[in-house]
Amino acid sequence: MTQSLVAIEGLSAISTRDGGAPVLRDVSLTLEKGEVRGLVGESGAGKSTIAKALLGILPSTVKVTGGFIRFEGRDLLAMPRRELSDLMGREITLIPQDPQTALNPARRIEAQLTDGLRLKLGMGKAAAHERALQLLDEVQIRNPERVLAAYPHELSGGMRQRILIASAFALNPKLVVADEPTTALDVTVQKEILRLIRRMQEAHGTAVIFVTHDLGVVAKICDRVTLLYAGKVIEDGATAGMLTAPKHIYTSALIAAGPRYDRPNAGLEPVPEAVFRQLRAEIGIAERRV
Amino acid sequence: MTASDLLNRLFMAVLTLMGVAVIVFCLLRIVPGDPIAMMISPSATPADIAALRAHYGLDLGLPQQFGIWFMDVLKGNFGTSISQRRDVMELIGERLPATLELAFAALVFGVLAGGVIATLGTLARRTTLDPALDFINGLFLAVPDFVWALALVLLLGVFWPVFPLSGRIDPTLSTYFHTDFYLIESLVTFKFAAFGDLIAHMVMPMLALGLPLAAIVVRTLKEALAEAMVQDYVLLARLKGMSPLRLVLQEALRNAVGPTLTLTGVQFTFMIGGTVIVERIFSYPGLGNMAIDAVINRDLPLIQGIVLTFGAIFILVNILVDLIAGWLNPRGAAHG
Amino acid sequence: MKTIKPLLREPRVVIAGGFLLLLLLIAIFAPYIAPKDPLEQDLMLGNMPPVTSPGAEPGYYLGTDDLGRDVLSRVLYGSRIALTVAFVAASLSAVIGTLMGLAAGWYGGWADRIISRLVDIWMAFPPVLLSVLLVAVLGSGLHSVIAAIVIIDWTRFCRVVRAETMAQARLDYVMAAETIGFSRSHILWREILPNVAPVLIAVVSLEMGIAVIVEAILSFVGLSLSSDIPTWGGMIAQGRQMIHQGWWVFVFPLIALFATVLAFNQLGNGLRKALDPVMRR
Numbered sequence: 020m021t022q023s024l025v026a027i028e029g030l031s032a033i034s035t036r037d038g039g040a041p042v043l044r045d046v047s048l049t050l051e052k053g054e055v056r057g058l059v060g061e062s063g064a065g066k067s068t069i070a071k072a073l074l075g076i077l078p079s080t081v082k083v084t085g086g087f088i089r090f091e092g093r094d095l096l097a098m099p100r101r102e103l104s105d106l107m108g109r110e111i112t113l114i115p116q117d118p119q120t121a122l123n124p125a126r127r128i129e130a131q132l133t134d135g136l137r138l139k140l141g142m143g144k145a146a147a148h149e150r151a152l153q154l155l156d157e158v159q160i161r162n163p164e165r166v167l168a169a170y171p172h173e174l175s176g177g178m179r180q181r182i183l184i185a186s187a188f189a190l191n192p193k194l195v196v197a198d199e200p201t202t203a204l205d206v207t208v209q210k211e212i213l214r215l216i217r218r219m220q221e222a223h224g225t226a227v228i229f230v231t232h233d234l235g236v237v238a239k240i241c242d243r244v245t246l247l248y249a250g251k252v253i254e255d256g257a258t259a260g261m262l263t264a265p266k267h268i269y270t271s272a273l274i275a276a277g278p279r280y281d282r283p284n285a286g287l288e289p290v291p292e293a294v295f296r297q298l299r300a301e302i303g304i305a306e307r308r309v
Numbered sequence: 310m311t312a313s314d315l316l317n318r319l320f321m322a323v324l325t326l327m328g329v330a331v332i333v334f335c336l337l338r339i340v341p342g343d344p345i346a347m348m349i350s351p352s353a354t355p356a357d358i359a360a361l362r363a364h365y366g367l368d369l370g371l372p373q374q375f376g377i378w379f380m381d382v383l384k385g386n387f388g389t390s391i392s393q394r395r396d397v398m399e400l401i402g403e404r405l406p407a408t409l410e411l412a413f414a415a416l417v418f419g420v421l422a423g424g425v426i427a428t429l430g431t432l433a434r435r436t437t438l439d440p441a442l443d444f445i446n447g448l449f450l451a452v453p454d455f456v457w458a459l460a461l462v463l464l465l466g467v468f469w470p471v472f473p474l475s476g477r478i479d480p481t482l483s484t485y486f487h488t489d490f491y492l493i494e495s496l497v498t499f500k501f502a503a504f505g506d507l508i509a510h511m512v513m514p515m516l517a518l519g520l521p522l523a524a525i526v527v528r529t530l531k532e533a534l535a536e537a538m539v540q541d542y543v544l545l546a547r548l549k550g551m552s553p554l555r556l557v558l559q560e561a562l563r564n565a566v567g568p569t570l571t572l573t574g575v576q577f578t579f580m581i582g583g584t585v586i587v588e589r590i591f592s593y594p595g596l597g598n599m600a601i602d603a604v605i606n607r608d609l610p611l612i613q614g615i616v617l618t619f620g621a622i623f624i625l626v627n628i629l630v631d632l633i634a635g636w637l638n639p640r641g642a643a644h645g
Numbered sequence: 646m647k648t649i650k651p652l653l654r655e656p657r658v659v660i661a662g663g664f665l666l667l668l669l670l671i672a673i674f675a676p677y678i679a680p681k682d683p684l685e686q687d688l689m690l691g692n693m694p695p696v697t698s699p700g701a702e703p704g705y706y707l708g709t710d711d712l713g714r715d716v717l718s719r720v721l722y723g724s725r726i727a728l729t730v731a732f733v734a735a736s737l738s739a740v741i742g743t744l745m746g747l748a749a750g751w752y753g754g755w756a757d758r759i760i761s762r763l764v765d766i767w768m769a770f771p772p773v774l775l776s777v778l779l780v781a782v783l784g785s786g787l788h789s790v791i792a793a794i795v796i797i798d799w800t801r802f803c804r805v806v807r808a809e810t811m812a813q814a815r816l817d818y819v820m821a822a823e824t825i826g827f828s829r830s831h832i833l834w835r836e837i838l839p840n841v842a843p844v845l846i847a848v849v850s851l852e853m854g855i856a857v858i859v860e861a862i863l864s865f866v867g868l869s870l871s872s873d874i875p876t877w878g879g880m881i882a883q884g885r886q887m888i889h890q891g892w893w894v895f896v897f898p899l900i901a902l903f904a905t906v907l908a909f910n911q912l913g914n915g916l917r918k919a920l921d922p923v924m925r926r
Contacts, residue, residue: 074548079435108549121541125563131542135549186545321765328766336782451910452903453858455865459881459899467888582771586862590885600774601866604781612778620769 022092024193024226025050025073030086032068032077032250042068042081044251044302052193055220055227057241057258059234065250066230070196072096073228074113075103090194109139112187114197114216118179118204122171129167132186139190154185157222158215177208181215188219195220196228201236213240234273238262246270251302269294318631322624329620330382330613334375337609382617388610392603397614401596405618406489407477408584408595414492414511415518416577422519423526430527431534431557442527449524454583458517458590465513472512475592479506514591518583522576529572533565540564567634574630578623657915661908668905672724679718680704683875687713692891708893710883719875720897726876727905729787730860731853734794739849741795742802747841749803750810751833760803767800776859780868787870790863794856801855805848809841843920847913854909861902877902 032043043065050056058066071077072088075095088095090111095103112135115121122131132154133147142150148167155163158181171179180200187195197216201209217240220227229241237244237258244261246254246269254267265271272290353361362368369377381388387397430442452460466474473479478491484503488494492511495504534557537543543560551560585597592598596615603611652658671678681704690713693702702709707716749760776793783789813819814837822832864870864878865885877898884895 076544076548104550113545113548115541115545117541121545123540123542123546123560123564126559131546134546134551138550183545324762325765325769328762329769332766333778336778447911447914448907451854451907453855453906455858455862456899456903456906459885459895460903462885462888463892463896463899467892578768582773585771585773585777586865589866597771597774601777604774604777605867607781616770616774616778619771619774623769623771 023049024052024091026089027069028087028089030072030088031084032081033084034080035082036080042250044249046086046250046252048245048252048255050194050226050228053224053226054243055217055229055241057237057244058228058230058247059232059237059244060247061232063249064247066247067198070198070228070230073194073196074111075107108135109190110192111194111196112190112192114183114187114195114200116199116202118176118183121183122179124171127167128169128171128182132167132182132189135186135189150189154189157219158182158185176204177212180204180212184215184219188223188225191223192225194226194228196230198230216240234262248298249302249304253298269298318628322628325624326617326620330379330617333613333616334378337612338371387614390608390611392606392608392611397610400599400611401614401618403489404594404596404599407593408588408597410490410492411511411514411588411593411595412518412581412584414515415522415580418515418519419522420526420573423523423530426523427527427530427534428557430531431538431561432553434535446524446527449520450528452521454517454521455586457520458514458587461513461517462590473510477507477510477594478503482506514587514593517587518580522573522580525576526569526573530565530569533568534561537561537565571630571634574626578626581619581622581626652916652919655915655919657911658919661912661915664904664908665912668724669728671721672728675721675725679721680706681715681718683714683718683722684873685714689713694891695893707897708891710894711887711890716893716897719880720877720901722875723877723880723898723901726787726870726874727857727860730791730794731856731909734791734856735849735852737791737795738798738852739802739845742799743806743845745799746803746806747810747833747838750807751814751837764800764803767797772797773862776863777866777868780863785868785870790860794859798852798855801852802845802848805844806841809844810837813837813840844917846920847917850909850913850916854906854913857902857905857909
């Protein structure tokens with residue numbers, strides 16, 4: 020068997036602020052080259068913690084208590100600071116959640132889009148400008164010169180997210196972590212952005228970790244899915260198989276709950292309390308934590 | 310700010326200034342003690358005194374006095390100083406540059422020192438240095454310019470006498486200046502001996518006025534920077550390999566200066582008010598020092614002129630701050 | 646007393662409050678504490694250094710001024726004027742400023758427009774110059790100093806109370822009170838004022854510090870009180886004149902002034918922090 024791009028093995032972590040409450044419980048998963056994997060769960064399920072661990076930006080309140088994250092065989096958690104920061108932004112990049120706050124309001128698009136090219140690849144101003152134009156063309160932005168000269172507030176939310184996607188793929192990374200990149204957008208724009216990420220990912224041969232709480236989004240973009248609850252992997256497998264023949268009662272309940280199970284009232288059938296009770300019993304949480 | 314906003318502000322400014330004028334005028338007419346009595350010689354006859362009163366318009370009714378005085382002020386004529394027997398405008402023109410140079414030096418010092426310390430504090434956040442810095446800054450925030458001035462007199466004037474205790478320039482230098490902006494003139498005409506001496510005289514009053522400002526800049530800027538540093542765009546830039554210093558200066562600072570700038574403007578107006586007592590303590594020959602002398606001498610025309618000058622500066626600075634804030638933040642206009 | 650407890654948990658309130666309480670006791674019992682009569686001159690004992698220096702005169706712990714008056718006793722007595730001015734001036738400006746601020750913030754309209762314009766005009770005066778001017782007009786003396794501070798600093802309370810009242814007026818409990826049918830003035834006194842009070846208390850403490858400074862400034866300029874009455878500002882001015890002969894006349898009242906202002910300031914900031922979550926929201 021060939022080496023996986025990312026291999027998370029038995030990762031456990033606790034929150035130092037929450038009285039040592041576990042945030043990840045013995046999580047294992049792998050990601051192959053060029054694959055899109057969904058990381059699904061309600062808030063607090065641990066999906067963001069995994070994403071942050073991959074990017075080397077775990078908050079100081081989270082402490083890893085065991086396990087490894089291997090990226091091409093190298094342990095990210097034990098990597099020296101310098102090596103890690105060299106890797107980040109070049110081989111592992113981020114598409115953030117909210118395009119409103121992810122672009123600096125005081126800097127022009129060109130400066131922000133070319134930061135990585137200039138800092139990581141040492142490109143000159145003219146070369147970076149050419150590359151930026153190419154990238155904008157790739158994410159289907161017309162008038163690239165005008166957009167490069169613009170400030171973020173002059174562009175729409177969808178436009179800004181396209182720029183952030185272009186920026187994430189600018190250095191041909193091996194892994195892109197997409198942190199709920201469509202949550203802040205309205206539904207029509209969401210679809211376009213999902214299609215764009217998929218196309219970029221295929222064109223660059225990049226693997227993507229797609230963090231979301233929306234099974235509908237997962238169905239559209241992911242090859243494989245990992246479902247988490249309270250820091251534990253509940254089910255893991257190919258998207259199609261999992262959505263049509265779920266193995267765990269929680270998964271089926273989520274599918275029944277409709278496209279937006281995170282808002283029970285909007286779903287068709289809210290996840291029954293009995294399912295949560297069973298989940299907690301399986302994981303071993305005694306008291307219900309609100 | 311649109312043109313009509315600006316016009317509106319200017320109109321309100323004129324109204325405020327008129328209010329200041331009326332209050333000063335009324336206040337000074339109830340001053341006990343006859344200003345004429347202080348300037349006559351013992352040999353003056355009652356007729357002399359009456360003539361003098363008529364000369365200064367003190368024999369008329371109050372509304373008439375105000376009318377005449379106000380029309381004169383509009384023409385830029387503040388009358389003649391009773392204690393110095395010279396034109397009030399001329400006296401103010403001589404002293405105002407000294408005060409302006411001092412105030413601007415203190416402003417530059419306060420903003421620079423505050424900006425550097427806030428940046429360093431932001432770089433050192435989550436270390437033990439950070440709470441220590443906040444604690445010291447809290448003490449600095451509590452100390453007003455008056456106490457700073459006195460403490461500086463003691464520390465840098467007496468115990469470790471590195472700076473001259475009083476005045477603006479060493480009179481033995483006998484440098485001739487064409488303008489009253491000594492500091493600027495000495496710099497552009499390359500009179501470095503005079504420039505150095507002027508700076509040495511200015512250091513202590515400048516520190517007294519600038520340190521409280523620096524403390525306020527540190528607090529507001531640090532808060533704003535802390536807020537900006539947790540934004541996603543800073544995280545993205547960090548992932549792209551930007552150094553911590555560049556993160557603060559290039560990514561966070563520009564988005565954080567807004568509130569600091571507005572507050573600095575407000576503080577600057579307070580600081581101009583603070584020059585009065587600080588100039589007094591260091592015998593610095595500015596407008597504020599002359600103002601206290603004028604009050605002690607019951608010199609009505611001079612007091613009126615000085616107070617109106619301060620009021621005009623205050624209002625002007627406020628309008629300028631609004632203009633700069635609007636100009637620095639184009640998004641405010643874009644978002645309506 | 647559930648409002649007292651969180652106050653005692655705030656270290657600034659405890660330390661600064663404790664110091665100010667001590668200062669108050671010193672002021673009240675100054676005649677029993679002070680080792681000498683603060684006015685007694687002894688020209689044979691002029692300019693004596695503090696006890697730590699060689700050549701000090703026993704019994705004069707902090708030395709003497711040029712007229713041979715005991716510096717320690719004068720500093721202790723100086724707290725009387727400082728605290729009197731602090732309490733009286735801050736209370737009076739708080740009352741006037743609060744009334745104006747409530748009127749402007751609650752009734753709005755013309756009341757607000759006139760009061761706000763008045764505040765704008767007031768703000769255009771340099772405060773030190775205005776206080777000097779006022780004392781010159783009113784004549785020197787304790788009453789004039791207090792009056793000058795009140796006339797200048799009521800705007801501080803007015804601005805804070807007006808903004809706070811406007812913020813409170815938008816909250817739901819005010820609307821609830823209106824629907825019950827309480828009168829406007831009933832709501833103002835019974836519903837709004839108690840919610841404005843925490844901020845007000847903090848500003849009063851800050852204002853006390855400012856009043857102490859203004860009194861010192863006026864004494865320093867020579868306009869406050871006759872030199873017979875020991876004041877910190879007066880001693881500092883006197884010490885400034887003879888600073889090269891004896892630093893102690895200058896230093897000790899300055900330390901007293903500094904500590905007092907710092908204490909009022911820290912107490913105010915501590916109160917603001919401690920009272921905020923308790924009484925609001």
